[in-house]
Amino acid sequence: MLKKASIPLLALALSATGCGAKGVAVPTGFCGVSLKEESLRPLLPDGENLKNWKADLQATVGMTCSISVDKKHVLSASVQYFKDRMPEPVDMDILxxxxxxxxxxxxxxxGETYVGSNGALIYAACDAPNSYLDVSVDVTGSPVETAPDGYKKIQPFIEDLVPREAKKYGCTK
Structure with missing residues (x-):
């Protein structure tokens, strides 16, 4: 049986050895672009194993990417570049x-940017007329999605991601 004096020492020993939940290493890139750690960190839960995955789209210019932590999906994005047509109007009921x-x-x-507590939909205007970048972001399995003000953590992420994606695809200079 543990004595009362040994309980605080045991707790101190466990915290010093790193037992329990810990933050994952924040990747330096997402969806083929470099990102600031401070824009991505708030979207990642504590965990041990992070997987950062991406794939080019086949039907249109763009890519899809996702991050999972401890085999649980937490963040995904889809980026599509349209050179010669404007986006469809946003149906707010569906959104x-x-x-x-x-x-x-x-x-x-x-462009137009819609943000919620579990994701975002962005139609970023390109430099060329009638062209745009369509970016959708989905945040799940993260503390952000359940908070009504989760958009406050998502907005810095999209403010970092979207301009970098726009430059990557030649949408903006």
Whole structure:
């Protein structure tokens, strides 16, 4: 049986050895671009094993990517570049079903940006007329999605991701 004095020492020993949940190493890139650690870190839960996956789309110019932590999906994005057509108008009824607490926000890049507590939909305007970058972000299995103000953690991520993707595809300079 443990004595009362040994319980705090045991707790200190366990924390010093790193037992329990810990933060995963934040990847330096996502969807083929480098990202700031501070924009991605708030979207990642504690865990041990992070898998960062990406694949090019076949039917259109773009890619899809995802991150899982301890085999649980936590973040995904789809990026599509359209050179010669404008996006379809956003149906807010459908958007609000897919994005919790969805609202249109003013972003640092041109276009339309809708952010909710579990993801985002972005139509970023390109430099060439009638061209745009369509980016959708889904956050699941993360502390962000259950919080009504989760968009506050998602917005810095999209403000980092979207301009970098736009440059990568030649959408903007």
């Amino acid at each position: 609000k079903v897919n994005l919790k607490n969805a609202a249109k926000i003013k972003a640092t890049f041109r």
